[in-house]
Amino acid sequence: MNEEQLSYDVYDDRCPTRDVLARLADKWALLVLGRLEREPLRFNHLKREIGGITQKVLTQTLRRLERDGFVSREVYATVPVTVEYSLTPLGKTLTKTVTILARWVEDNMDSILQAQTNFDNGCRTVMPG
Amino acid sequence: MNEEQLSYDVYDDRCPTRDVLARLADKWALLVLGRLEREPLRFNHLKREIGGITQKVLTQTLRRLERDGFVSREVYATVPVTVEYSLTPLGKTLTKTVTILARWVEDNMDSILQAQTNFDNGCRTVMPG
DNA sequence: CGGCATCCCGAGGGATACTG
DNA sequence: CAGTATCCCTCGGGATGCCG
Numbered sequence: 265m266n267e268e269q270l271s272y273d274v275y276d277d278r279c280p281t282r283d284v285l286a287r288l289a290d291k292w293a294l295l296v297l298g299r300l301e302r303e304p305l306r307f308n309h310l311k312r313e314i315g316g317i318t319q320k321v322l323t324q325t326l327r328r329l330e331r332d333g334f335v336s337r338e339v340y341a342t343v344p345v346t347v348e349y350s351l352t353p354l355g356k357t358l359t360k361t362v363t364i365l366a367r368w369v370e371d372n373m374d375s376i377l378q379a380q381t382n383f384d385n386g387c388r389t390v391m392p393g
Numbered sequence: 394m395n396e397e398q399l400s401y402d403v404y405d406d407r408c409p410t411r412d413v414l415a416r417l418a419d420k421w422a423l424l425v426l427g428r429l430e431r432e433p434l435r436f437n438h439l440k441r442e443i444g445g446i447t448q449k450v451l452t453q454t455l456r457r458l459e460r461d462g463f464v465s466r467e468v469y470a471t472v473p474v475t476v477e478y479s480l481t482p483l484g485k486t487l488t489k490t491v492t493i494l495a496r497w498v499e500d501n502m503d504s505i506l507q508a509q510t511n512f513d514n515g516c517r518t519v520m521p522g
Numbered sequence: 523c524g525g526c527a528t529c530c531c532g533a534g535g536g537a538t539a540c541t542g
Numbered sequence: 543c544a545g546t547a548t549c550c551c552t553c554g555g556g557a558t559g560c561c562g
Contacts, residue, residue, distance in 0.1 A: 271499065271502075272498075272499040272502045273499065274424065274427075274495045274498060274499060275424065275428070275442060275443060275444055276444050277444035277445030278444070280502060280506065281498045281499050281502050282420075282444075282445075284498050284502065284505055285420055285423065285424075285494075285495060285498050286420040288494065288498065289418050289419055289420045289422075289423050290418055291411075291414055291415040291418045293418075294414065294418050295403065295404065295414075298403075299404070306543080306544085307543070307544055307545075308543065308544075313404060314404060315404055315405050315406035315407070315411075316406030316411075318535075318536060318537080319544085319545075320535070320536075320537090320545095320546090321534085321535060321536085323544085323545065323546085324534090324535085330512065331508065331509055331512040331513070332505050332508055332509060333504060333505055333507070333508025333509070333511075333512075339544095342543090343543095344543040344544080345542080345543060345544065345545090346543070346544090347543080347544060347545085352508075354501065354504055354505075354508070357497075357501070358497060358501075361490060361493050361494050361497055362494075364490050364493075365414075365417065365490050365491075365494070366403045366414060368486075368487060368490055369401075369403060369410045369413050369414050369417065370400065370401040370402065370403060370410050372483065372486075372487075373400075373401045373409065373410050373413065375462060375483050376413055376461050376462055376483075377409065378462070379460065379461055379462025379481075379483070380460055380461060380462070382462075383459065383460040383462075384460070435523085435524085436523075436524050436525075437523065437524075447555070447556060447557085448524085448525075448526095449525095449526090449555070449556075449557090450554085450555060450556085452524085452525065452526085453554090453555085468524095471523090472523090473523040473524080474523060474524065474525090474562080475523075475524090476523080476524060476525085523562100524561100524562095525560105525561085525562090526559105526560085526561080526562105527558105527559085527560080527561100528557100528558085528559085528560105529556105529557085529558085529559105530555100530556090530557085530558105531554105531555095531556085531557105532553105532554095532555100532556105533552105533553095533554085533555100534551105534552090534553090534554090535550105535551095535552090535553105536549105536550090536551090536552095537548100537549085537550090537551105538547105538548085538549085538550105539546105539547085539548085539549105540545105540546080540547080540548105541544100541545085541546075541547100542543100542544090542545090542546100
């Protein structure tokens with residue numbers, strides 16, 4: 265019983281893993297995790313590095329990631345307060361996968377653009393030789 | 394110039410890779426891709442296997458995945474028409490990563506639940522010993 | 523069976539203003 | 543600097559009905 269045989273299943277919509285997957289399957293969450301893999305960063309630094317993210321969304325994203333135990337929030341009582349975000353050990357094991365996904369998209373973008381063009385031209389069946 | 398040096402960057406919000414990442418960073422898209430890795434499936438079969446997905450959303454998701462060149466749609470002119478979805482070669486290279494993410498969540502769910510409990514109890518700093 | 527069309531609602535997220 | 547608090551509005555996605 266201690267072993268996980270009939271344990272978690274993301275394909276079951278009542279499984280709690282579904283919620284976690286939904287939070288990870290988020291553009292902003294993936295970008296934040298990917299960026300934190302390299303090094304811990306302060307709030308505004310993180311905001312500047314992630315093009316197009318707003319302050320509100322970054323805060324929300326960081327809170328969720330913190331709640332799930334992927335990100336750690338460290339407050340330093342400097343003159344203007346400094347807050348540094350970093351990956352937890354759990355979060356580090358996760359980012360291996362996350363960054364791979366982002367890299368994959370970048371590496372295969374040309375193929376994707378080609379596919380989009382074909383699709384948009386009505387060529388939805390297999391190309392001729 | 395033909396080489397990709399200053400090529401694509403998902404952290405640039407004007408980069409086309411950002412849109413693709415956003416479509417992949419989607420709960421339903423990940424589940425569909427993950428399920429298709431095992432075998433090609435018909436529409437309603439796919440719908441039954443993915444708990445909680447509606448017909449509309451599944452259709453949308455499949456169209457996007459098809460447009461980006463990850464999924465192939467095959468129509469068979471049987472009596473009630475049969476439509477089979479499968480991964481393209483490009484899609485197959487992608488799912489390696491996708492399924493890892495789903496598996497990761499399932500494997501680490503216990504740690505995540507623990508982290509959530511700590512967070513919700515106001516214990517947002519490092520645990521003692 | 524495998525969709526498309528329509529209506530509709532609630533959450534997500536942008537913009538803006540304010541605070542410790 | 544690192545947020546919180548509102549307003550507001552889009553749009554994702556559920557429900558339902560119809561079609562080839």
